[in-house]
Amino acid sequence: MSKTVDQDGFVVKSNHLVEARYRLSLQESHVILWLLTQIRPDDEDFKIHELKISEFAKMAGLEVDSQYKELRKVTLHLMKRILEIKEINLKNKKTTLQVAWLSSAEYHHGEGYVSLCFDPKLKPYLLQLKTQFTKIGISDAMGFDSVHALRIHELLVQYESIGHRTMSVAEIRDYCGIEKDEYTEYKNLKSRVINRAKTEINAKTDYDVDFTEIKKSRKVDKINWTIGKKKSEEVVTKPKTKKQPGLVPIAYESCVVPEIVVFCKANETVLERDKIDYLLNVNDFNLNNERLQLGFTCDFFRNRCDIAAVTDLLVVFFETKRVDYV
Numbered sequence: 001m002s003k004t005v006d007q008d009g010f011v012v013k014s015n016h017l018v019e020a021r022y023r024l025s026l027q028e029s030h031v032i033l034w035l036l037t038q039i040r041p042d043d044e045d046f047k048i049h050e051l052k053i054s055e056f057a058k059m060a061g062l063e064v065d066s067q068y069k070e071l072r073k074v075t076l077h078l079m080k081r082i083l084e085i086k087e088i089n090l091k092n093k094k095t096t097l098q099v100a101w102l103s104s105a106e107y108h109h110g111e112g113y114v115s116l117c118f119d120p121k122l123k124p125y126l127l128q129l130k131t132q133f134t135k136i137g138i139s140d141a142m143g144f145d146s147v148h149a150l151r152i153h154e155l156l157v158q159y160e161s162i163g164h165r166t167m168s169v170a171e172i173r174d175y176c177g178i179e180k181d182e183y184t185e186y187k188n189l190k191s192r193v194i195n196r197a198k199t200e201i202n203a204k205t206d207y208d209v210d211f212t213e214i215k216k217s218r219k220v221d222k223i224n225w226t227i228g229k230k231k232s233e234e235v236v237t238k239p240k241t242k243k244q245p246g247l248v249p250i251a252y253e254s255c256v257v258p259e260i261v262v263f264c265k266a267n268e269t270v271l272e273r274d275k276i277d278y279l280l281n282v283n284d285f286n287l288n289n290e291r292l293q294l295g296f297t298c299d300f301f302r303n304r305c306d307i308a309a310v311t312d313l314l315v316v317f318f319e320t321k322r323v324d325y326v
Contacts, residue, residue, distance in 0.1 A: 001240040003208050009134040011036035014125035018134050018158050021175020022083035026147045027074050028061045032101055033141050035116055036126070043127055046120060048104075050113045059142070071114060075105035085125065095119060130251055134158040148176045148193045149200040156201070156209055157228045166214070166224045186220050194223060250276055 011033060024032065031051070038049040039077040056074075057067035078101045085097040099121045106115040118126065136154050155175060159165040167175070169186065176193065183189040194211065201209045209229050214222040250268075252261050264276045 009037065009138050011039075011138060011141070012126075012129055012133050012135055013154070014129055015132045015158060016085050017085045017122070018154055019175075020083045020085045021174050021177065022081060024081060024147060025074070025077070026079055026144070026150070027059075027070070028081065029054070029147055029150055030142065031071075031074055031116070033138065034059065035118065037138060039126060041290055046103075046118045046123060046127070048115045048117045050112045050115050054112065056114075067168040072107065075102065075114065078102045079105060106186070137205070140207075143204040144200055146193075146196050146200055148178075149197040151176050152193075152197040153201050153205065153207075154287065155224055157207070159225075160207075160227055161227075163228055164221055164224060164226045168222045169220060172223065190220075 014169060030304055035049060042227055053071060055066050056071045066068055073209045081101055082098050099119050103117050103119040106313055136157055156165055183192055198209055198211060201207055206229055209225060209227045211223050213220045214224055
């Protein structure tokens with residue numbers, strides 16, 4: 001039967017999945033989050049997991065009499081919810097995958113549970129992830145009252161190490177699956193989505209977020225978010241210790257640009273592991289309008305380099321590739 005949700009744990013998503021376009025209700029999000037918690041790090045394929053109707057009722061805050069009917073509505077909608085995952089493959093070809101969250105939902109009448117399974121096409125985005133992923137705290141994700149706040153939270157956590165993320169108003173609507181006839185005036189979008197996300201994230205998670213508006217022709221065009229961990233006495237007083245390297249070997253073979261492999265190997269002792277992983281998984285450094293092929297800007301690399309030695313090394317490297325980095 002189902003495992004209980006570890007509220008102190010994390011779920012892991014590929015960054016491509018975090019960036020996907022989709023819309024879920026809050027109850028649907030909770031079912032997906034529960035299913036994510038059932039994945040084990042060594043899983044090589046999706047398994048069928050059994051969700052107790054009573055556990056769903058607890059997650060959704062439902063009365064006993066309505067729980068079965070409501071869960072059937074949720075799973076039926078999840079079978080129809082399509083998400084779009086956009087990426088660029090190793091041959092520099094753009095792809096867009098349209099896929100449903102669930103491949104099946106089977107109810108066992110009189111036994112009090114439903115068997116659920118992710119669609120197999122989602123395997124590259126949820127299983128055996130080594131690089132380019134985002135960890136999301138379960139207790140944070142389950143605590144939101146607004147599904148838009150939950151969505152914006154994971155998009156900001158993806159950029160936690162950078163400390164900020166700029167999203168256009170159109171992107172926020174797109175990421176959250178907001179229809180064209182919803183919140184048509186910016187003031188309503190700001191009140192119901194943007195401000196509410198800020199309030200809930202600050203009140204219910206370990207993060208402090210804020211935003212500033214960027215205007216174009218006197219209209220708000222973009223939102224520049226800042227994100228950072230809240231300060232606590234433990235964080236302030238506890239001396240910083242250097243992170244120990246992970247047990248997973250660096251996947252140099254995943255890189256298609258030989259010069260980057262040489263650069264990263266030569267500077268393993270200076271570059272942090274996550275910086276190496278990001279460098280190895282960018283297909284090439286040919287900038288067009290200051291934007292890399294995988295969607296990362298120059299600021300992405302500049303802001304990840306928080307010590308002068310790393311900054312200098314990357315500047316030298318990019319200059320050898322004839323890129324105007326600084």
